[in-house]
Amino acid sequence: MRATLDRLAGATARHDYAALCGAVFTRSLIDTLTQRGLPCEQVLRAGLANVRNPHLTIGKITVRGGTATAVVHSTADRETPATDVVQLVKQGNQWRVAQLATPQPVQNPAGPTASSGPSP
Numbered sequence: 262m263r264a265t266l267d268r269l270a271g272a273t274a275r276h277d278y279a280a281l282c283g284a285v286f287t288r289s290l291i292d293t294l295t296q297r298g299l300p301c302e303q304v305l306r307a308g309l310a311n312v313r314n315p316h317l318t319i320g321k322i323t324v325r326g327g328t329a330t331a332v333v334h335s336t337a338d339r340e341t342p343a344t345d346v347v348q349l350v351k352q353g354n355q356w357r358v359a360q361l362a363t364p365q366p367v368q369n370p371a372g373p374t375a376s377s378g379p380s381p
Contacts, residue, residue, distance in 0.1 A: 262322060262329055262349055265356040269347070270317035273309060278302035287350055287357040313338040320344075327351040328359075 265285060272280040282291055282301035294304045320332035329349045336342045345362035 262324070262331070262356040263319060265349060265358065266317065266319050266331055266333065266347065269358055270315070273312070273315050273317070276306075276309065278305040278309075281305055285358050287352065287359045290357075290359055290361070312340065315340075329356065 268280065269285050272278075272285060279302055282305070286294075286301070291301045294301050297304075299307075315335060315337040318334040318336075320334060322329060322331045327350060329351075331347045331349065332344065333347050334342065334344045343362070347358060347362065348360035349356045350359045351357075
């Protein structure tokens with residue numbers, strides 16, 4: 262599964278949209294991306310062509326049978342860093358990306374905030 266995430270990161274960095282559509286994404290994800298009638302590669306090119314020096318850091322991976330999630334942190338030049346969850350499914354003997362990014366909830370590192378007054 263980590264190899265699939267590495268392929269995702271590498272193909273994104275190289276702007277290799279054919280590799281993403283042909284060897285990394287599930288058919289279901291491709292169908293979602295192409296629902297407006299454009300080919301997968303063209304959709305990715307429109308969204309990723311200006312992304313420069315992307316970097317993906319793989320965090321916690323959770324596997325449940327033939328599905329998995331991976332917490333990833335992505336950065337790129339002039340882009341806001343993001344922490345997301347990538348969903349994967351096993352197809353045959355290979356893991357494929359089924360959903361690209363489910364945003365992680367933002368957690369307050371200081372813990373819950375104190376109330377400024379009595380509750381109503």
